[in-house]
Each structure stands twice: as structure tokens, then as C-alpha cells.
Amino acid sequence: MSTDRALPSTVKHLIVGAGFAGLCAAIKLQEDGETDFLVVEKGSDVGGTWRDNTYPGAACDVPSQLYSFSFAPNPDWTSSYSPQPEIQAYIRTVAERSGVLDRFVFDTAMQDADWDEATQRWTVRTSAATGERHTVTSTTLVVGAGGLSEPRLPDIAGIDDFRGHTFHSARWDHSVDLAGKRVAVIGTGASAIQIVPELQKVAAHVDVYQRTAPYVVPRNDRTYTRVERALFKRVPALQRLYRTGLYWGKELLVPGFTVDPKLALPAKKLALANLAKAVKDPELRERLTPTFEIGCKRILISNAYYPAIASDNVVLVTDPIARITADGVVTADGVERPVDVLVVATGFFTTELPIAEHIRGRRGASLADTWRDAGMAAYKGTTVHGFPNLFMIVGPNTGLGHSSMVFIIESQVEYIRDAVRTMGLHRYDAVEPTATAQREWNDRLQRRMSRTVWNTGGCSSWYLDAHGKNTVLWPRTTVAFRQALSEFDVAAYDVSAPATTPTATPTEGIPA
Numbered sequence: 001m002s003t004d005r006a007l008p009s010t011v012k013h014l015i016v017g018a019g020f021a022g023l024c025a026a027i028k029l030q031e032d033g034e035t036d037f038l039v040v041e042k043g044s045d046v047g048g049t050w051r052d053n054t055y056p057g058a059a060c061d062v063p064s065q066l067y068s069f070s071f072a073p074n075p076d077w078t079s080s081y082s083p084q085p086e087i088q089a090y091i092r093t094v095a096e097r098s099g100v101l102d103r104f105v106f107d108t109a110m111q112d113a114d115w116d117e118a119t120q121r122w123t124v125r126t127s128a129a130t131g132e133r134h135t136v137t138s139t140t141l142v143v144g145a146g147g148l149s150e151p152r153l154p155d156i157a158g159i160d161d162f163r164g165h166t167f168h169s170a171r172w173d174h175s176v177d178l179a180g181k182r183v184a185v186i187g188t189g190a191s192a193i194q195i196v197p198e199l200q201k202v203a204a205h206v207d208v209y210q211r212t213a214p215y216v217v218p219r220n221d222r223t224y225t226r227v228e229r230a231l232f233k234r235v236p237a238l239q240r241l242y243r244t245g246l247y248w249g250k251e252l253l254v255p256g257f258t259v260d261p262k263l264a265l266p267a268k269k270l271a272l273a274n275l276a277k278a279v280k281d282p283e284l285r286e287r288l289t290p291t292f293e294i295g296c297k298r299i300l301i302s303n304a305y306y307p308a309i310a311s312d313n314v315v316l317v318t319d320p321i322a323r324i325t326a327d328g329v330v331t332a333d334g335v336e337r338p339v340d341v342l343v344v345a346t347g348f349f350t351t352e353l354p355i356a357e358h359i360r361g362r363r364g365a366s367l368a369d370t371w372r373d374a375g376m377a378a379y380k381g382t383t384v385h386g387f388p389n390l391f392m393i394v395g396p397n398t399g400l401g402h403s404s405m406v407f408i409i410e411s412q413v414e415y416i417r418d419a420v421r422t423m424g425l426h427r428y429d430a431v432e433p434t435a436t437a438q439r440e441w442n443d444r445l446q447r448r449m450s451r452t453v454w455n456t457g458g459c460s461s462w463y464l465d466a467h468g469k470n471t472v473l474w475p476r477t478t479v480a481f482r483q484a485l486s487e488f489d490v491a492a493y494d495v496s497a498p499a500t501t502p503t504a505t506p507t508e509g510i511p512a
């Protein structure tokens with residue numbers, strides 16, 4: 001996708017990112033008649049993480065009927081869990097049909113954003129080509145950059161000396177032919193367990209380097225029949241009903257994460273049965289058995305992962321990696337395994353968002369500076385004290401372990417819409433959550449978090465930051481999230497209105 005659009009000098013709303021979040025914000029602002037906005041996107045297309053993650057086997061582990069916009073149902077999903085190309089095509093279709101794309105600028109990254117107290121505006125520097133205008137000022141800054149967008153490469157000695165091909169799961173190099181190769185996969189998270197079964201089919205040999213065994217439950221995937229798809233198309237209410245059923249089914253899982261892990265015992269049994277069915281070797285099964293409470297790390301879903309691991313051309317390596325050489329991977333026991341292609345499926349920067357370095361608020365401090373000591377924190381996951389008119393979508397403590405992030409995104413966008421309406425109605429130049437409102441929100445949230453399986457389940461995960469604090473997940477139901485963000489609660493905000501010039505009353509200036 002390309003637009004030859006030059007950047008304007010100023011817009012009312014600047015949106016960063018053209019994934020589900022940025023696109024949703026653009027569509028909903030437009031619905032409110034807020035047409036003075038611009039979306040800057042560092043990639044060449046919409047889609048965000050679904051544009052970037054093109055690895056073999058990439059698919060959603062949340063049912064497609066739920067993992068889509070409520071306002072743009074898609075009766076054409078081919079199966080219950082959509083593969084990446086279908087999701088990417090869906091996002092593109094929604095973007096094209098919504099008529100917002102003329103305000104998207106691709107291949108243009110937000111580099112820095114500074115709040116200017118004097119003008120009450122953001123000054124945003126972008127990577128627009130030299131010679132072009134590359135700075136835009138805006139009243140609001142809506143960041144939809146995603147929590148899973150910046151690949152985290154492992155800090156393993158010698159990794160730069162490796163002479164074969166190396167790539168991260170989210171930056172798959174499709175020019176590398178894997179047929180007949182020896183491939184090593186580092187990591188056993190949601191991405192790796194989708195990749196390994198595909199590699200097993202084509203590579204001569206696959207070594208899977210596992211640090212922590214995950215729980216993997218069966219994936220009840222199935223292709224929709226032509227009749228089902230026709231019904232979804234002709235009777236939209238039926239598709240809505242189906243989606244609603246899926247939604248509440250997912251909500252029922254929440255207490256297993258947030259109240260008592262014993263409630264998740266059926267899922268644990270399912271995962272262990274999934275393992276026992278596919279892996280007959282007791283020693284291998286033992287090494288694949290998780291040692292923490294189910295739910296502490298993301299519960300993975302696959303029918304293909306365990307059978308792939310049990311295949312003759314796949315070896316599960318559980319000795320820690322000591323170093324990487326020019327030709328292979330050496331484990332702590334001194335064994336070197338030769339490798340042609342190294343696939344790094346080691347996840348993303350989630351608790352230290354790289355973009356936080358580049359957004360500077362009222363006192364010139366960046367979000368990263370502000371969050372350095374106590375971790376990421378926002379008010380309702382969306383606004384941040386010290387950063388007026390900044391709206392984050394998928395901000396701190398908005399992530400889910402059980403349902404669709406698209407629901408969270410839509411909830412946050414509704415809140416932002418209401419904030420924009422409120423600002424317009426009262427002619428506020430700026431809104432900023434008070435320090436007290438933000439502190440109380442996070443104190444309550446972290447009190448609830450302390451009882452969840454993510455904090456007590458005996459694992460380390462990408463939900464926890466360097467201080468062991470969970471700054472990623474939402475510790476309640478998504479219903480509670482939507483309710484909390486159902487209206488812009490201006491009482492929790494400091495607002496600034498434009499300086500008004502006193503208007504002369506009719507008697508002023510008339511000599512007595």
C-alpha cells in the first residue's frame with residue numbers, strides 16, 4: 001500500500017501505527033466527523049503485527065469470529081482460527097472500505113514526540129524523506145504502536161558470529177530455502193509452537209531449544225462449511241450470536257487466572273492429555289511437562305506441536321544454550337549441534353516499550369524515564385500523568401491472557417472518542433489524568449494482580465517487568481474493562497482551557 005501524501009504542518013489528531021488499534025481509532029474518529037487526522041505507519045501496509053508475522057504456520061489463537069472488529073463482521077472466515085494471510089487481508093479490506101486511507105502515510109515512523117506546554121500541542125518528528133516536511137504538530141497523540149511489535153533478540157554469546165542465516169520469527173526471511181537444512185529454533189512460546197510443525201515438514205533436521213516447557217492444549221480448529229458461511233452472510237444476527245457465545249465462553253475462563261488456579265484444572269488436564277497422546281517416550285514427556293501453574297504463562301494451543309516434537313527429525317534440547325559458534329549451537333553440557341539456519345522465536349519487548357523512549361511530556365521527561373523506577377503505569381491503560389493529550393491504545397495493563405485484544409482496542413477507542421468529544425464541548429486545550437487518579441487506579445489494579453496466577457503461578461513471563469511487576473495484563477474480565485472505560489471521566493483529569501479575553505460588557509467604556 002502506498003500513499004504519496006506529504007505531511008501537513010499540523011493536524012488535530014496524530015495516530016501512530018496502522019494495525020488494529022490505529023485503524024480502529026481512525027475509523028471511529030471519522031465516524032464522529034473528526035476528519036482532521038493523520039496516521040503515520042513505519043511499515044508499507046496496514047496490519048501491524050499481522051503484517052509483520054509471516055512465519056510459516058502463523059495463525060491466530062483466538063477464534064476469528066471474536067478476533068475481528070464488532071463493526072466489521074466477516075462472514076468469509078474460512079476456519080475457526082484464521083491463518084495470518086486471512087487476517088491481514090481482513091484488516092486491509094476494512095481499511096479500504098472505511099474510506100480513511102487517504103489520511104495514512106506509510107513508510108514513515110514516528111521518531112520523537114514532544115509536548116509543548118506553551119502551545120499545548122505535540123510536536124512530532126517523523127522519518128519522512130529528506131527534503132520533505134518531517135515534523136507535524138497535533139492536539140492529540142494517539143499511540144497504537146502495539147505491545148508485540150519490537151522483536152527481542154536473545155543475548156547469547158557469539159550469536160553475531162554465526163555464519164548461517166539468522167532471523168526472528170517476526171521478521172521471517174522467505175528467501176531462505178529451508179528444504180533439507182538443519183534448523184535450530186530458540187524458544188517455545190506461541191510463535192515457536194506454530195513454526196516448529198511447519199519446519200518439521202521441510203527441514204532435514206530441527207533442534208528446538210526449550211528453556212521452559214509451556215502448556216499446550218488442543219486446537220479445536222475446523223473449516224467452516226459453505227452452508228455456515230452462507231448463513232453468516234445472509235443472517236448477520238446468527239454470526240453476532242455465535243460471536244457473543246464465544247465471548248462469554250472466554251469470559252468464564254477469567255476466574256481461573258484471577259481467583260483460583262484450581263478453577264483452571266480442566267485446562268491443565270487437557271494440556272497434559274494432549275501431551276500424553278502425542279508423546280509416548282516418558283523421558284521426552286517429562287521434559288515437556290510444565291513445572292508451573294497453568295495460566296502463569298500464556299496457554300498455547302496446537303494439535304501439531306507435540307507430534308512434531310516427537311518426530312524422528314526433531315530433537316528437543318533442554319540443556320541451556322552456552323554460546324553460538326560460526327556453525328552451530330553449544331549447550332552447557334559442551335555439545336555443539338551444527339546448524340544452517342537459526343530461527344529466533346524469543347518474543348518481543350513488552351514491558352520496556354521502545355517507543356516510550358521517544359515520547360516526552362510536560363517536563364521534558366520521556367515515558368521511559370517516568371516508568372524507569374516503578375514500571376509502566378497509565379490511567380485506565382490509556383492516558384498518562386505528565387503527558388497531556390496522549391492516548392495509548394494497548395497501553396500498560398491492558399493485555400489479555402484469555403480473549404481478544406480487538407475487544408480491548410475497541411473499548412479504549414470508545415474512551416478516546418468520548419475524551420475528544422468532551423474536549424470539543426468544553427473547549428479544553430488539554431486533558432491529563434491527575435497523579436492521584438492514576439496512582440489510585442494502579443494501586444487497586446496491582447492489589448488485584450497480586451492474587452492472580454500470573455504473579456503467584458511460579459513462572460517468569462513476558463508479562464512481568466524487571467521488578468517482577470505485571471505491567472502488561474488486565475487482571476479482571478473484559479466486561480469490567482469496558483465498563484471502566486465506558487465514559488471519559490473528566491473529574492479524574494486536570495484540564496486546561498484556552499486563555500479567554502474578557503469580553504466587554506455593554507456598559508463598559510460608557511462615561512457615567
Ligand code: N01
Nearest residue numbers: 059060061154187188189190191192211212298345346347
Ligand atoms: O514470544 P514469547 P512469542 N534463550 O515471549 C524463549 C503473541 N502471539 O513470539 O519461556 C532461550 O511468548 C522463552 O523462554 P522462557 C502471544 O500473545 C500470538 O512466542 O522465557 N530461550 C520463550 O519460550 C504470545 O504470547 C499468536 O523460558 C529464550 C520464547 O523464547 C506473544 O505473541 C501467535 C531466550 C519466547 O516466547 C509472544 O509470543 C504468536 C534465551 N535467551 C504470538 N529468550 C497468536 O496466535 C527467550 N527465550 C495470536
